[in-house]
Amino acid sequence: MTHPLLRLRLWLLPLLLSLATGTHAELRLQLDERGLDAAQRQVSQQLLDTAHALLPPAFLERLDQRIRVRWTRLPDAVHGRLVGDRLLLNQALLASLVDGSASQERTGRTHGTRYRELLATVLHELAHRYDRARLWSPPERRQLARCARLADTLGLVGLPDTCRGQTTRRFTLSDDPRLLELAGWPQRIGGRGEPVSENGLRERSPDPYELHNPREFLAVNFEYFLLDPTYACRRPALHQYFQAHFTWQPPRAEPCSPRLPYLNASRDYEKAPLAWIDPERVYEVDYLYAEANDNWVSRWGHSMLRLVICAPGRPRGADCRLDLDHHLVLSFRAFVGDLQLSSWDGLTGEYPSRLFILPLAQVVDEYTKVELRDLLSVPLRLDQASRDALVRRAVEMHWSYDGRYYFLTNNCAVETLQLLRTGTDHPALRGLDSVMPNALLDSLIARGLADPSPLADSREALRLGYRFDSFRARYQAMFSVLRQQLPISQRTVEEWLALPADHRQPWIARADLRTSAALLLLEQAAQRQQLLLAQDELKQRYLSGAADPRMQRTGEMLQSMLVQAGFLSRPAELLQSGYGLPLPAEWQELSSLSEERHRYLRRLSDTLDQDLRQLLLPQRRHELAAVESNLAQLGERVRELHRQSGGLRLESGTR
Amino acid sequence: MTLIRLFGAAALLSLSSLASASSFIGTTDMIGSALVGTSESTTNLTSGDDKVVLAAREDAASFVASAGEIRGAQLESALQLIRAKAPALQASDLELAEAILAR
Numbered sequence: 001m002t003h004p005l006l007r008l009r010l011w012l013l014p015l016l017l018s019l020a021t022g023t024h025a026e027l028r029l030q031l032d033e034r035g036l037d038a039a040q041r042q043v044s045q046q047l048l049d050t051a052h053a054l055l056p057p058a059f060l061e062r063l064d065q066r067i068r069v070r071w072t073r074l075p076d077a078v079h080g081r082l083v084g085d086r087l088l089l090n091q092a093l094l095a096s097l098v099d100g101s102a103s104q105e106r107t108g109r110t111h112g113t114r115y116r117e118l119l120a121t122v123l124h125e126l127a128h129r130y131d132r133a134r135l136w137s138p139p140e141r142r143q144l145a146r147c148a149r150l151a152d153t154l155g156l157v158g159l160p161d162t163c164r165g166q167t168t169r170r171f172t173l174s175d176d177p178r179l180l181e182l183a184g185w186p187q188r189i190g191g192r193g194e195p196v197s198e199n200g201l202r203e204r205s206p207d208p209y210e211l212h213n214p215r216e217f218l219a220v221n222f223e224y225f226l227l228d229p230t231y232a233c234r235r236p237a238l239h240q241y242f243q244a245h246f247t248w249q250p251p252r253a254e255p256c257s258p259r260l261p262y263l264n265a266s267r268d269y270e271k272a273p274l275a276w277i278d279p280e281r282v283y284e285v286d287y288l289y290a291e292a293n294d295n296w297v298s299r300w301g302h303s304m305l306r307l308v309i310c311a312p313g314r315p316r317g318a319d320c321r322l323d324l325d326h327h328l329v330l331s332f333r334a335f336v337g338d339l340q341l342s343s344w345d346g347l348t349g350e351y352p353s354r355l356f357i358l359p360l361a362q363v364v365d366e367y368t369k370v371e372l373r374d375l376l377s378v379p380l381r382l383d384q385a386s387r388d389a390l391v392r393r394a395v396e397m398h399w400s401y402d403g404r405y406y407f408l409t410n411n412c413a414v415e416t417l418q419l420l421r422t423g424t425d426h427p428a429l430r431g432l433d434s435v436m437p438n439a440l441l442d443s444l445i446a447r448g449l450a451d452p453s454p455l456a457d458s459r460e461a462l463r464l465g466y467r468f469d470s471f472r473a474r475y476q477a478m479f480s481v482l483r484q485q486l487p488i489s490q491r492t493v494e495e496w497l498a499l500p501a502d503h504r505q506p507w508i509a510r511a512d513l514r515t516s517a518a519l520l521l522l523e524q525a526a527q528r529q530q531l532l533l534a535q536d537e538l539k540q541r542y543l544s545g546a547a548d549p550r551m552q553r554t555g556e557m558l559q560s561m562l563v564q565a566g567f568l569s570r571p572a573e574l575l576q577s578g579y580g581l582p583l584p585a586e587w588q589e590l591s592s593l594s595e596e597r598h599r600y601l602r603r604l605s606d607t608l609d610q611d612l613r614q615l616l617l618p619q620r621r622h623e624l625a626a627v628e629s630n631l632a633q634l635g636e637r638v639r640e641l642h643r644q645s646g647g648l649r650l651e652s653g654t655r
Numbered sequence: 656m657t658l659i660r661l662f663g664a665a666a667l668l669s670l671s672s673l674a675s676a677s678s679f680i681g682t683t684d685m686i687g688s689a690l691v692g693t694s695e696s697t698t699n700l701t702s703g704d705d706k707v708v709l710a711a712r713e714d715a716a717s718f719v720a721s722a723g724e725i726r727g728a729q730l731e732s733a734l735q736l737i738r739a740k741a742p743a744l745q746a747s748d749l750e751l752a753e754a755i756l757a758r
Contacts (some may be wrong), residue, residue, distance in 0.1 A: 322731055322735050324707075324710070324728060325703075325707055364729075462725075462728065463726045463728060464728060464731065468727070469725075477720075477721055477724070478720055513719065513753065514719055517717075517719040517756060518716075521716050521717060638756055638757055645753075647750065647753050648744075648746055648753070648754040649754060649757075650755065
């Protein structure tokens with residue numbers, strides 16, 4: 001360990017030296033003019049001057065060094081390279097700089113022209129130099145020394161949260177845990193500060209080279225931060241990071257649209273998939289937790305986030321809690337584009353993990369009505385700025401993330417926690433290591449990040465949407481009403497639902513309004529049950545390789561549909577150009593491409609719907625038809641009774 | 656056979672979202688779409704409002720059947736919306752729930 005006095009002297013020394021020379025020290029780029037003619041010297045100097053002028057003042061000041069720049073022979077694909085304090089540029093490119101063709105030549109890469117590539121190369125290599133120079137501020141330096149000391153004495157287990165990832169720092173920026181998580185290498189949950197090895201933010205990258213390692217990520221992004229006026233809008237979180245680090249931003253940074261585009265993965269194919277989130281309209285973010293059931297895939301529940309978005313025109317406030325049809329759910333799911341599911345693949349990360357953005361109503365239906373699970377929606381205590389950043393981060397991930405789903409180590413809880421950590425940068429989340437959804441909720445509550453108080457009164461929670469109850473309990477309640485009102489002989493709801501629909505039908509005419517309502521819900525339960533059975537039978541017949549060629553054809557169609565629907569959770573595949581968040585100029589193309597795919601899905605879905613009905617076993621088809629007929633009769637019965645009682649009528653408007 | 660069930664839920668969801676559920680949605684919508692009624696008091700709704708009201712039908716049925724015991728958020732959302740559209744409306748929660756159910 002370094003002696004404190006010595007350390008003091010180490011950073012005092014340059015300070016004293018700069019005082020002694022009496023000049024304002026800063027980075028100097030010195031062209032090696034040997035072998036260059038006047039024209040070559042001039043364009044080279046211009047290039048360096050331009051690069052120098054683009055650099056942040058703090059960068060120039062902190063990197064108080066002289067870098068020698070020289071043109072030399074390099075492999076064709078390489079524009080430049082840093083060797084010690086020498087920046088080597090590929091001399092093959094010099095001629096195009098002299099005759100001006102470098103500014104015209106399109107490279108087909110994100111920077112555009114050869115000249116911009118060269119400029120980017122200079123900035124890129126200087127970023128490496130800056131990164132390696134360990135240019136920490138004195139307070140940072142003290143903090144890093146403290147963390148290293150604590151790691152020595154306490155070990156990684158006893159380390160304070162603020163020291164995670166800070167014990168063996170070697171670079172100015174590229175091993176900063178904050179930069180790493182923004183870049184796509186967040187700390188592994190339970191990894192004591194160690195980052196994940198695989199970067200999942202692989203989509204819509206300006207330059208795949210950035211995914212090589214964190215050093216290259218830093219250098220590549222530094223290029224775009226300085227050269228691309230749209231960087232702030234395409235990669236807002238990273239822009240903010242650089243801006244905070246240099247306490248400066250490029251003068252040409254463009255203002256960004258307040259609305260963030262996303263693709264809605266709703267199964268409602270009638271609605272255009274491209275939509276926008278305005279973080280300003282988000283009143284709260286909830287931790288949305290689907291309680292466990294007996295399935296072992298869901299034994300620990302499912303973690304999601306709910307964006308409580310206010311209806312247009314409603315001021316941000318508690319009333320927005322009931323604007324349910326505007327709320328969205330962020331849900332990490334394994335994307336399964338295959339009917340032949342394999343558990344082994346789930347354990348070994350064969351399935352992509354994607355961030356789905358879904359309408360709340362659909363999620364509530366899926367869990368409470370199809371899976372019969374309770375949903376808890378617990379508000380997170382976040383200030384406006386954190387909430388805003390979290391929403392932005394989520395949308396950024398939606399466009400860039402294509403991770404791997406590992407059932408035990410990279411599941412929904414892990415990914416939701418990573419998103420929360422990276423999005424909010426909340427100190428209380430740093431040391432939180434839960435990898436199971438139920439434990440994560442408890443930890444969030446224990447650390448004061450989630451507010452469970454709205455759930456204290458169960459009825460109120462249900463009324464205000466802090467809890468969505470499993471329909472299992474509702475069906476029980478409906479059956480009790482039925483038993484009170486009608487002389488039926490069945491003793492359990494299961495028995496009632498197991499009756500053939502024809503046997504339930506005669507009771508409809510005997511029901512009053514209240515009982516009809518109960519019958520209606522129970523009949524819907526019967527319908528869902530029949531549909532699940534039908535689904536299961538179809539799946540089994542398909543997977544068993546039954547010889548029916550129609551079955552095979554339909555199976556293939558279904559398979560193709562699963563794959564086709566993939567773009568909704570991996571929207572990056574729609575656009576070939578641009579990187580990060582799509583800008584308004586790209587929205588039009590996005591809109592037409594996504595709607596085209598949607599139309600195709602809708603056609604497939606309609607065909608499938610008909611085909612599947614044809615493929616149902618006769619008794620299943622008959623039973624489903626009977627249930628549908630019961631439902632229609634019940635609907636009619638309810639309206640009739642309502643009309644007779646002179647009840648209030650709601651009417652559709654023309655707007 | 657728990658292993659086989661590992662992605663059962665995911666498969667179920669994709670299947671239901673892509674195939675059978677569409678028929679299921681078709682059916683539930685069918686109940687709601689027929690518009691009849693001769694009652695005197697009417698409240699006009701826009702198509703966006705329609706969606707909220709339709710989404711509240713199952714909650715409304717639970718509310719009516721349980722005599723107000725089960726009161727879900729989608730019903731609450733629809734009640735809030737209807738009352739905002741028709742501030743002069745004198746109607747109890749139950750009356751409104753019945754009207755939603757009879758849509």
